[in-house]
Structure formats: structure tokens, C-alpha cells
Amino acid sequence: MSFGNIRAARDSRQRKSYVLPSSDSKEYTGISQASRDGVRAPDQNSGTNDEQTQTGSGSSSQHALSAPPDTNARPIPRDGLYRELPPSLSLKSTKHAGRGIWSDENIKAGTEIIALRPRIHVLSTQHLESFCSYCCTPRPSSGLKRCTKCHALWYCGPACQKVDWNVHKYECTAISHWKESAPKSNDLSIAIPSEAVRSLGRVLWTRKAEGSNSVWWKEIDAMQSHRGSLPPSATDSHVQLAHFLVRYLGVRGPGELSSFGLHSAAELVDLISKFTTNTFTLTTPSVSPIGVTISPLVALINHSCDPNASIVFPRSSPPNENAIKEPVLRVVALRDIPPGTEILTTYIDITLSTAKRREALLETYNFTCNCSACSPPPDVPKTTDWREVFWCPRKCGGTCTLPNTAVDIVKCTKCNKIVADVEPILDAVRVGEEALEKASSLQLSDPEHVLRLTKNIIPILTSMGLTASTHPLLALFRLRQSLLISSLPSDPTKELLDEAIRVAAKSVAGLSNILREGHPIRAIALAELGKLLAVDEPPSPSTTAIRQPELEAFPPTGEARLSLAKETLQRALGELHIAFGVKGEGGEVGKEVRNMLVDIERELGVWKTKVRGAVEDAILESRAKAVSGGKS
Numbered sequence: 001m002s003f004g005n006i007r008a009a010r011d012s013r014q015r016k017s018y019v020l021p022s023s024d025s026k027e028y029t030g031i032s033q034a035s036r037d038g039v040r041a042p043d044q045n046s047g048t049n050d051e052q053t054q055t056g057s058g059s060s061s062q063h064a065l066s067a068p069p070d071t072n073a074r075p076i077p078r079d080g081l082y083r084e085l086p087p088s089l090s091l092k093s094t095k096h097a098g099r100g101i102w103s104d105e106n107i108k109a110g111t112e113i114i115a116l117r118p119r120i121h122v123l124s125t126q127h128l129e130s131f132c133s134y135c136c137t138p139r140p141s142s143g144l145k146r147c148t149k150c151h152a153l154w155y156c157g158p159a160c161q162k163v164d165w166n167v168h169k170y171e172c173t174a175i176s177h178w179k180e181s182a183p184k185s186n187d188l189s190i191a192i193p194s195e196a197v198r199s200l201g202r203v204l205w206t207r208k209a210e211g212s213n214s215v216w217w218k219e220i221d222a223m224q225s226h227r228g229s230l231p232p233s234a235t236d237s238h239v240q241l242a243h244f245l246v247r248y249l250g251v252r253g254p255g256e257l258s259s260f261g262l263h264s265a266a267e268l269v270d271l272i273s274k275f276t277t278n279t280f281t282l283t284t285p286s287v288s289p290i291g292v293t294i295s296p297l298v299a300l301i302n303h304s305c306d307p308n309a310s311i312v313f314p315r316s317s318p319p320n321e322n323a324i325k326e327p328v329l330r331v332v333a334l335r336d337i338p339p340g341t342e343i344l345t346t347y348i349d350i351t352l353s354t355a356k357r358r359e360a361l362l363e364t365y366n367f368t369c370n371c372s373a374c375s376p377p378p379d380v381p382k383t384t385d386w387r388e389v390f391w392c393p394r395k396c397g398g399t400c401t402l403p404n405t406a407v408d409i410v411k412c413t414k415c416n417k418i419v420a421d422v423e424p425i426l427d428a429v430r431v432g433e434e435a436l437e438k439a440s441s442l443q444l445s446d447p448e449h450v451l452r453l454t455k456n457i458i459p460i461l462t463s464m465g466l467t468a469s470t471h472p473l474l475a476l477f478r479l480r481q482s483l484l485i486s487s488l489p490s491d492p493t494k495e496l497l498d499e500a501i502r503v504a505a506k507s508v509a510g511l512s513n514i515l516r517e518g519h520p521i522r523a524i525a526l527a528e529l530g531k532l533l534a535v536d537e538p539p540s541p542s543t544t545a546i547r548q549p550e551l552e553a554f555p556p557t558g559e560a561r562l563s564l565a566k567e568t569l570q571r572a573l574g575e576l577h578i579a580f581g582v583k584g585e586g587g588e589v590g591k592e593v594r595n596m597l598v599d600i601e602r603e604l605g606v607w608k609t610k611v612r613g614a615v616e617d618a619i620l621e622s623r624a625k626a627v628s629g630g631k632s
């Protein structure tokens with residue numbers, strides 16, 4: 001089996017949306033510094049992961065319990081808005097989080113709760129040439145067709161270009177003007193406005209076309225803004241984005257701004273604050289970020305670090321659904337949701353430590369998270385938070401929580417012994433965080449450097465006892481995995497392929513301790529590991545080199561490797577069904593995994609036939625020897 005498709009998926013993951021804060025797993029997008037500048041894409045962190053089980057444990061034993069239903073939620077009227085909200089859901093409001101979406105019925109894990117095509121989505125600049133700007137189909141081998149006027153957007157064909165022209169006609173002129181005034185550069189992120197600017201442009205042109213009384217505009221208008229309570233740094237960045245937007249729209253004065261329904265600069269900044277709080281990431285079927293999207297209905301969903309639902313774009317195509325209806329956003333239940341429960345997704349990278357998650361949520365979304373993962377209820381027995389532990393230095397198999405504001409005495413969960421000197425471990429975490437930051441910023445421009453950096457830092461963090469799930473080791477594993485896959489040649493050596501498999505196994509193991517079964521990131525990590533295991537095994541090098549038995553133990557070879565690939569892909573398929581919806585059979589990745597399983601069955605059949613044939617030959621040969629009295 002070839003890994004071309006794995007690499008293609010990874011390639012898009014690598015080039016991250018620059019509206020994203022820091023990881024693969026983001027669903028909502030806060031505006032990062034780069035999009036504040038409106039000019040240049042920054043590099044992003046990657047998510048990651050570690051050990052103990054080779055292919056992940058299959059169960060996430062240490063999860064925080066979900067929050068009990070908030071009985072103080074009060075129903076709120078729809079006022080003719082949110083027509084795509086299914087009847088099994090309702091809108092309610094709580095004091096602490098404002099409006100939210102609640103289930104009225106039992107919802108089974110893997111059920112598609114909401115499915116819609118968002119009115120606004122734009123590709124990040126670095127993905128403009130790789131996906132159709134309308135249906136987001138990846139560039140086919142025959143290539144995409146470029147808009148002949150602005151030369152910035154690409155389409156898979158005339159049908160997509162025609163339907164997108166409704167709004168692109170305004171955007172086309174604006175991009176052309178922007179390009180004329182931008183410094184001459186081959187760097188698209190300089191020549192073309194950021195995705196934040198382009199999304200806001202689309203919002204305002206759509207508003208102009210539909211009018212301020214349209215349902216869609218009222219929904220946009222009702223989105224939550226934090227303009228009044230943002231820290232000065234965030235306000236500054238909003239003002240800066242407003243400045244770029246005005247330039248992009250070609251607005252020359254307040255009169256022209258009012259043609260977009262905005263009557264003051266404050267209203268413009270308010271719109272930007274709504275955008276920051278309510279947009280989320282457009283992803284490929286394998287959850288690689290490729291852009292941003294806005295749906296006022298889906299934006300009503302509040303956040304939890306232990307979510308019961310997720311937002312995905314699986315491109316599952318049930319009959320009658322064709323590509324031009326894509327990208328379809330689906331909100332899928334990650335576990336059974338009883339009636340009267342709030343639907344909660346995650347806005348940030350939930351593999352981060354509690355303190356870092358809180359920091360990210362406060363900075364972009366202006367709230368302190370008190371979900372069950374951040375503040376476990378006092379009556380619930382404390383469980384290990386794998387993001388923040390290290391193995392007991394006495395090697396008893398227990399773990400110790402890294403010291404933080406809530407934990408000052410560090411004790412092993414198993415042998416109960418106190419760890420006196422944690423400073424070296426904290427130093428290692430700090431060094432790891434710095435390395436992660438550097439690696440994330442260089443992953444596009446200098447992947448070789450990042451491969452060297454991760455190769456050096458991972459063993460240091462591992463030797464200090466960090467687990468595969470501990471931040472930042474998990475992130476470093478995932479980043480390394482991503483780069484290893486992207487750099488694998490079409491006929492990889494055994495050494496390269498096996499290393500990619502080992503790192504992928506660490507990623508799966510690390511994620512499995514943190515994310516629940518069926519979380520899209522975990523399901524995709526399993527599928528990637530299974531795919532790597534299924535790649536045709538390269539011949540072993542003729543070994544004059546020193547053997548390293550500990551490295552050779554995993555991955556296995558031959559039939560055992562194929563069987564492990566099969567087992568891993570079967571697990572992946574089960575999780576993909578939850579992550580991307582049972583109805584769509586796990587989306588595009590689910591389909592790919594099913595096809596791979598058929599191929600593996602066939603290959604295993606061949607192995608068995610060969611082995612049986614060899615055994616039978618051996619038996620016949622020994623019988624023949626016995627008959628001839630050992631004379632050959």
C-alpha cells in the first residue's frame with residue numbers, strides 16, 4: 001500500500017490556518033497576531049503525543065466527568081432566527097456563558113446534531129492554490145483553474161466559480177487593488193490580504209446584498225462581542241484589523257462605511273470582536289486546518305475542555321449529495337447526550353495544561369473556564385490529568401503531578417513517596433516549551449531544522465520522565481510525526497518508515513490518555529498509525545550496523561505487522577464513526593480506512609496461503625525423505 005494519501009493529508013495539516021491559535025485541534029479561531037497585522041501568516045504549533053501502549057489504550061480511563069446539567073438555564077425565543085436549528089435542540093441562556101444550544105432528546109454518540117453549509121468560508125492564504133475556493137475539494141491531478149482577474153482564487157471547475165461569483169465579484173476587485181498596492185513579493189501572504197480580512201469582506205458584501213433586515217444579518221448582529229471588556233492589547237489588534245479591512249473594502253470615508261450598514265468606527269471594531277469570538281476553523285476531512293468559517297447558529301455552542309460534541313467537515317457524501325454542496329459543517333455527538341444537556345464543543349487545543357487552556361480562553365474568548373476538566377467537582381475522586389504528569393522517578397509505575405498553583409507537594413500516585421527535587425523536571429518542561437515554540441515557527445520554512453530539533457529534544461524530555469501525554473512532549477511527537485510523514489520519500493527505507501510508525505504510536509498513546517474515544521483528533525491519529533503500518537514493508541538493510549533490539553521490537557514485521565495494521569485500522573474505523581458521524585460512515589477518512597481494510601484482508605490471505613504452502617511443502621519434503629530412507 002502506498003502512503004501518498006497519508007502524506008497528502010499531512011501536507012495540508014502542516015500548513016496551518018493562521019487564524020488559529022496553536023494546534024490542530026482547534027475548532028474556533030481567535031485572531032492571532034498575524035491576522036491582526038492582516039499581512040503575514042505566522043507559523044503555528046502542532047498538537048502531539050507519547051507512549052506506554054504502542055497503539056493507544058483504547059480506553060481513556062482518566063477523563064474528567066462531564067458537568068452536571070445547569071438547571072438555571074432558561075429558554076430563549078428564536079425570534080424567527082436560526083431556522084437550521086433542528087427541533088430536537090433548543091436555545092437556552094445561562095448566567096455564566098450566555099446563550100447556548102441544549103438537547104431536548106437523547107442523542108447517541110456519533111449522531112449528527114447539526115449539518116449545514118456555512119454562508120461564509122475562506123481558505124487561508126497558504127491553501128488558496130491547493131483547494132477549490134468554493135467546494136474546498138483538494139487540487140486534482142488535472143489542477144485547479146485560477147480566477148483570470150485577481151489570480152488569487154482557484155476553482156475545481158466552472159460550476160464552483162460561477163456560484164462563488166455572487167460574492168467573489170466584489171472580492172475580486174478588492175484583492176486586485178490590494179495586490180497593486182502591496183510590496184512586490186512572491187510570498188502570497190504579503191500579496192493577498194489575510195483570511196480574517198477576506199472573511200470580514202465577505203460578511204460585509206453579503207450584508208450589503210441581503211440588507212440589514214435579513215435573517216442572516218440579524219444572526220450575525222446577535223453574535224456575542226467583547227468589545228467593551230477586552231484588554232487594551234486585544235482592542236489594539238482589533239483596531240489594526242479594522243484599518244486593514246477599510247483599506248481592503250476601498251472605503252474612503254464614514255459615508256462609504258455606512259453603505260455596509262456600519263455607522264461608526266466603534267461599530268466596525270464591534271463587528272471584528274464578534275468575528276474573533278465566533279469564527280471557527282475550516283478543516284479537511286482529516287481535521288487539518290485550511291481556513292475559517294462563520295455560522296451564527298453553530299457559534300451559539302459554548303465551550304468545554306471535555307466536550308460532548310465536535311465540529312467537523314467529513315465530506316461524507318450520502319447519495320444525492322454532490323461536491324458543490326460542500327463544505328458541509330457537521331456537529332457530531334462524541335458521546336451519548338441525555339435530554340436537558342448543553343451541547344459543548346471545544347474552542348482550543350485541549351491537550352494543553354489547565355493553566356495554558358485558561359490563558360488561551362481568557363485571551364481570545366474572554367472567560368475563565370470552569371468546566372469539569374478545569375475544575376473537577378470536589379465530591380468526585382481526583383483522577384490523573386495526563387497532560388501534567390511525569391513518571392515516578394522511583395520507576396514504580398505511578399505518576400506525579402507537575403507542581404502548579406494548586407499542587408505544591410509532589411507525590412507519586414502509586415508508591416506515595418514525595419519527589420523532593422522537581423526543579424530539573426520543570427526546567428525540562430520549560431526547555432521543551434521553548435523548543436516547541438521554535439519548532440512550530442519553523443515547521444514550514446525549515447522542516448529539516450525542526451526534524452533535528454525534535455530528534456534532540458524528545459529524548460531529553462522522555463528521560464526526565466515526561467509521559468507521552470504530557471505537554472509539551474505530546475505536541476513535539478505530533479509535530480515530528482507530521483514532518484516525518486511529509487518528508488518520507490515514495491520508497492522509504494525501513495529505518496525511516498519504522499521511525500514514523502514509532503512516533504505515530506507515541507502520538508496515539510499520548511492522545512488516548514487525554515481525548516475520549518471517538519474524538520476526531522484521536523480517531524485520525526489512529527487511522528494514520530494504521531495506514532503507516534499498512535505501507536508495504538521495505539526490505540531490511542543488509543546489516544553490518546550494530547543491532548538495536550529495543551528499537552527492533554516495535555513495529556513488528558511480516559504477518560504480525562499486517563495484523564497490527566488491521567487491528568489498528570479497525571479501531572480507527574470504530575472511532576471515525578463516532579468522530580465524523582455514523583450516518584456518513586466516518587466520512588471520507590472512514591471510506592479510505594474501509595478500503596484499506598479490504599486490501600489488508602487480501603494481503604493477509606496471501607500470507608496465510610504462502611505460509612500454508614510452505615508448511616505443506618516442508619511436510620511433503622520430509623515425507624519424501626522418510627520414504628527414500630533419507631537419501632536425496
Ligand SMILES: C[S@@+](CC[C@H](N)C(=O)[O-])C[C@H]1O[C@@H](n2cnc3c(N)ncnc32)[C@H](O)[C@@H]1O
Pocket residue numbers: 096097098099100222223224277278299300301302303304364365366367368369370371
Ligand atoms: C462562540 S460564543 C458562544 C455563544 C455565546 N454564549 C452567545 O451568547 O452568543 C463564545 C462566547 O461565549 C461565552 N462562553 C462560551 N463558553 C463558555 C464557558 N464554558 N463559560 C463561560 N462563557 C462561555 C464566552 O463569552 C465566549 O466568548
